[in-house]
Amino acid sequence: MDTSTQAHAAHISTAYPMASFETTTEQYHSCSELHYCTLKPMVKFSKQFEGQLVPEWKEAFVDYWQLKKDIKNLQVVACEGSNKAAPPPSQWQGPAAASHWVMRLPFLNPHGHHKENGIIQVHRKLASSGNHGAVIGEVYETVVLDTAGFTGTEAEAASAFFQRLDEQLNKVNRFYERKEREFLERGESLRRQLQILVELKAAVTEARRRGGSSAAGSTDPEDPSVSCSILHGDQSLRGIIEQEQEGQEKFTKGDLAKSTDEGEDQLSISEGLGNSGRIDKPREEAANKMRTLSGKVVTCQGRSVRINIPITTPSRTVIAIRELLFDDMLSQSRKIGGTGGDGCEKLSINKKKVHQAEKMIRGALVELYKGLGYLKTYRSLNMVAFVKILKKFDKVTAKEVQTTYLKVVESSYFNSSDKAIRLMDDVEELFVRNFASGDKRKAMKYLKPNQKEESHATTFFIGLFTGSFVALFIGYCIMAHIAGMYTQQSNKVYMSTSYPVLSMFSLFFLHLFLYGCNIFMWRKTRINYTFIFEFTPTKELKYRDVFLICTTSMTIIVGVMFAHLTLIVKGYSSSAVQAIPGCLLLVFLLILVCPFKILYRSSRYQFLIAIRNIILTPFYKVVMVDFFMADQLCSQVPVLRSLEYLACYYITSSYRTQDYGYCTRVKHFRDLAYAVSFLPYYWRAMQCARRWFDEGDINHIVNLGKYVSAMLAAGTKVAYENDNGAGWLSLVVIVSSIATIYQLYWDFVKDWGLLQFNSKNPWLRNDLILKQKYIYFMSMGLNLLLRLAWLQTVIHPNIGSLDSRVTLFFLAALEVIRRGHWNFYRLENEHLNNAGKFRAVKVVPLPFHEVEED
Numbered sequence: 001m002d003t004s005t006q007a008h009a010a011h012i013s014t015a016y017p018m019a020s021f022e023t024t025t026e027q028y029h030s031c032s033e034l035h036y037c038t039l040k041p042m043v044k045f046s047k048q049f050e051g052q053l054v055p056e057w058k059e060a061f062v063d064y065w066q067l068k069k070d071i072k073n074l075q076v077v078a079c080e081g082s083n084k085a086a087p088p089p090s091q092w093q094g095p096a097a098a099s100h101w102v103m104r105l106p107f108l109n110p111h112g113h114h115k116e117n118g119i120i121q122v123h124r125k126l127a128s129s130g131n132h133g134a135v136i137g138e139v140y141e142t143v144v145l146d147t148a149g150f151t152g153t154e155a156e157a158a159s160a161f162f163q164r165l166d167e168q169l170n171k172v173n174r175f176y177e178r179k180e181r182e183f184l185e186r187g188e189s190l191r192r193q194l195q196i197l198v199e200l201k202a203a204v205t206e207a208r209r210r211g212g213s214s215a216a217g218s219t220d221p222e223d224p225s226v227s228c229s230i231l232h233g234d235q236s237l238r239g240i241i242e243q244e245q246e247g248q249e250k251f252t253k254g255d256l257a258k259s260t261d262e263g264e265d266q267l268s269i270s271e272g273l274g275n276s277g278r279i280d281k282p283r284e285e286a287a288n289k290m291r292t293l294s295g296k297v298v299t300c301q302g303r304s305v306r307i308n309i310p311i312t313t314p315s316r317t318v319i320a321i322r323e324l325l326f327d328d329m330l331s332q333s334r335k336i337g338g339t340g341g342d343g344c345e346k347l348s349i350n351k352k353k354v355h356q357a358e359k360m361i362r363g364a365l366v367e368l369y370k371g372l373g374y375l376k377t378y379r380s381l382n383m384v385a386f387v388k389i390l391k392k393f394d395k396v397t398a399k400e401v402q403t404t405y406l407k408v409v410e411s412s413y414f415n416s417s418d419k420a421i422r423l424m425d426d427v428e429e430l431f432v433r434n435f436a437s438g439d440k441r442k443a444m445k446y447l448k449p450n451q452k453e454e455s456h457a458t459t460f461f462i463g464l465f466t467g468s469f470v471a472l473f474i475g476y477c478i479m480a481h482i483a484g485m486y487t488q489q490s491n492k493v494y495m496s497t498s499y500p501v502l503s504m505f506s507l508f509f510l511h512l513f514l515y516g517c518n519i520f521m522w523r524k525t526r527i528n529y530t531f532i533f534e535f536t537p538t539k540e541l542k543y544r545d546v547f548l549i550c551t552t553s554m555t556i557i558v559g560v561m562f563a564h565l566t567l568i569v570k571g572y573s574s575s576a577v578q579a580i581p582g583c584l585l586l587v588f589l590l591i592l593v594c595p596f597k598i599l600y601r602s603s604r605y606q607f608l609i610a611i612r613n614i615i616l617t618p619f620y621k622v623v624m625v626d627f628f629m630a631d632q633l634c635s636q637v638p639v640l641r642s643l644e645y646l647a648c649y650y651i652t653s654s655y656r657t658q659d660y661g662y663c664t665r666v667k668h669f670r671d672l673a674y675a676v677s678f679l680p681y682y683w684r685a686m687q688c689a690r691r692w693f694d695e696g697d698i699n700h701i702v703n704l705g706k707y708v709s710a711m712l713a714a715g716t717k718v719a720y721e722n723d724n725g726a727g728w729l730s731l732v733v734i735v736s737s738i739a740t741i742y743q744l745y746w747d748f749v750k751d752w753g754l755l756q757f758n759s760k761n762p763w764l765r766n767d768l769i770l771k772q773k774y775i776y777f778m779s780m781g782l783n784l785l786l787r788l789a790w791l792q793t794v795i796h797p798n799i800g801s802l803d804s805r806v807t808l809f810f811l812a813a814l815e816v817i818r819r820g821h822w823n824f825y826r827l828e829n830e831h832l833n834n835a836g837k838f839r840a841v842k843v844v845p846l847p848f849h850e851v852e853e854d
Helices: 003-015 025-029 044-052 055-060 064-084 094-098 152-211 237-248 281-292 315-325 329-335 351-397 402-411 419-435 440-447 456-483 492-524 529-533 543-569 580-592 601-615 624-634 637-651 667-695 698-722 726-751 774-795 804-836
Strands: 120-128 135-144 225-231 297-300 303-306 344-350
Touching: 044 064, 044 351, 055 152, 055 351, 055 804, 064 152, 064 351, 120 402, 135 152, 152 351, 152 402, 152 419, 351 402, 351 419, 351 440, 419 440, 456 543, 492 529, 492 543, 492 580, 492 637, 492 804, 529 624, 529 804, 543 580, 580 601, 580 637, 601 624, 601 667, 624 637, 624 667, 624 804, 637 667, 637 804, 667 698, 698 726, 726 774, 726 804, 774 804
Parallel strands: none
Antiparallel strands: 120 135, 225 297, 225 344, 297 303
């Protein structure tokens, strides 16, 4: 290598450690004509590249694997040519030819001196769209020159490689520029939002400092608002507000924005905004009159204070101060007859809205910082990919084009622009100053949260409790078999009291175990389930945690039930013994709602919040985790029915009299059991209705019909259980068949995204995460078989002398397994939808609507 080439190689090795140069000049010179066929494939970087890229942006990264295929094709062509005839020695004299390996790149050479006998020539030009002729950016085109020394077929393969390389470089530049522009716009918007928040907090602090000090003993410190009043002796603020509202009547009601997200208040300053986004004239007049109140007397908590609004304060901040400091002034004043007893009008300072606005802006900054980190990773990984693929090209062809082409890559937009890096530093500085009190270490806990390290102790206890569970379960089954507890003739009391507890826990923790298996597979296939479910990365359960919970819980449950069965076999049948299963259930319910920061509190509370949102579906905005959880409940109907029965059995104290048939004889409880069977489908249908109301997508109404058909099928089964006539049997078969076809279509086409006839993978879809296509066909077949479990209603299968409830338990377990199997492909399809739209970070709604200055 010459001096400049060695210097540039040293620069690349320093800047991109993963792309260090391994082949020396002597190795290049000692290559024979068989050099093409003796190189080892570079597998290590491929795995690193795939493991470190942003999954949702995978299509925007350099297609490193396709470029490797192109080089392999070039290698094959070169090998075939070398077998036919050895190339002239002059083409393999490295030092003599290397002096001419320069590219013809006018934009990098301001003096215009070019060598005409180089290897490649790279052109940069402006590209325009075909429709309107608008310039869309710079593109690069590389031409392999005749002086490169390639044969005819080799030249074609090399040209195809550089054409692909140019396409990848242009793609990376366009994507980086587009994402950078999005983040810059988001950053500028957050700067304005943060400025408004700072001014509002300063105004609230000043009002509280001046007006609340004398009333500290008479005001509840937890009160979210502080009452104030403005004297009529000065210009009335009420008159300003009323005049403003009269002018506002000329505008549509759509200009009054109330932003709510899952029941939480959010501050908005969009009143009075026209379609242009600017403050309308009535609002400007109101803002100006608000400025005239600067220095006017206000009474807060019995003391007179002054409103200080500088005349230079922006209109958007003035309007926000009016809405925040004097929240709902007119409605409050009207409730008290317009004025108070001292001739004042009641106002309020809403601290809750300030806190909510601060929380939203903080979350938006965290997501912006995360997105900028992804963009930084995108930049560095692509640069290393270009270095590695060019290095591989040089090794295969024994021609040095890496140094020359990398000059183009390094000067391209994605590698030369530093706007995103500077914005990342600005976001960090803003967060430290406004949300961490200047403590950078505290700020980094939010901006760069440390992932919880997986301990080897967790794996050890998983193995320990798994062995314990297996041993106890085998012992329990042997004793139950010897005692005949699960036969149709023996001990119906045990089957009606203790068995529901064991079966309920078994189905629940089987479902949780399958969720742990799903997490393992999602992580292995790089499906970003934490982003889809909006989990906090530092608090979400890992698959080892899920397995530990399942094995520990089932060991305790089977151990208690084994002890209880031992007492029953020995003849102890007192009410205290019969209360053991109920106490076990109560303990687990208390652990679930335990307020102390132990036993995965954040995950337990997140589960309870999801259940609350499902039960109160029409009143909460439906998010992914809510309807995903509701789908799980549709497969846990037996658990809900067992829970309802046990609640009846222990609350009514039937366990004291051992009247196990009481809850089945009382009509109200029997009807409630049927209602519980419909509840999961009803909740899911209401979620579809709410999503249709929020989004206006007709597909949600079609999905609602699926759950209505499931409710009709369940209703006919209940009717058939009460009347085993041929008419009801025919109706069960017809309605259940229609519901099954409906559900299968939605599973395969909508939830899994399969059965796309025009895709490049016939009967599947264009993008597949699993490489083996046959797995998808097997999964569809398995889902079909498990969907037909309703046939047990018609067939009434019995396994020997086992009680029918044991058979129903196995069928319920099959439905749980089907749901766990369904979960993987449901999230795979959701992940691919996010990847298709390059969604890798959340777009947090902002508290203040954009207001532009005139």
